[in-house]
Amino acid sequence: MENDKRTRNTQQRGAIADAIRESSGPLTVQEIHEAAQESVANIGIATIYRNVKLLLEAGEIQPVILADGVTRYERAGLKHHHHFRCRGCERVFDLDVCPISIPDGSTLPGGFQVDDHEVTLYGLCPQCNESSA
Ligand SMILES: [Zn+2]
Ligand SMILES: [Zn+2]
The missing domain is CATH 3.30.1490.190 (Ferric-uptake regulator, C-terminal dimerisarion domain)
Incomplete structure (x- = not known):
């Protein structure tokens, strides 16, 4: 049971990281959500927020804020x-x-x-x- 949960967490994190890495530009949380749903059905928006925060803390992604004031995220080190x-x-x-x-x-x-x-x-x-x- 515990193992299943860990596998699902890993899958979710992978789907979110892939969505950001494979995108042709920075993505909003909503857009990350839509892209991640294509590989992990029923992934919730709270899961997206949580993992985006973790990826930020790990320095794997960075925020992009344009004049529209919306925060988008892109891979770090581009x-x-x-x-x-x-x-x-x-x-x-x-x-x-x-x-x-x-x-x-x-x-x-x-x-x-x-x-x-x-x-x-x-x-x-x-x-x-x-x-x-
Ligand atoms: Zn367009
Ligand atoms: Zn330039």
Whole structure:
């Protein structure tokens, strides 16, 4: 009995970690819930919250907070990337292209030395673009 419970916990945690790892962008708790349900039926939202907290504490995932104020989560340690938020479906996607042409280490007029930047792009994702055409 105890063993079954442990197996189920491991399965649930694995499904949640996979959902975040395999996503094409950061996910809300709701989106993690939907994705995890595909591999573990009847997984509850409280289980998602609990495991997201554990994954955060373990440093495996990190929060992403954009201007919409919604907290999403992505795998920790991803290489430099930017986010694209779709105005249609409100999903957020990772972009590989960097639209900033100011290299890190540049000094701007006034003496501001740049060592990082954040950019979020907005528009329609391919799916929403197609359905609005
Ligand atoms: Zn969309
Ligand atoms: Zn960049």
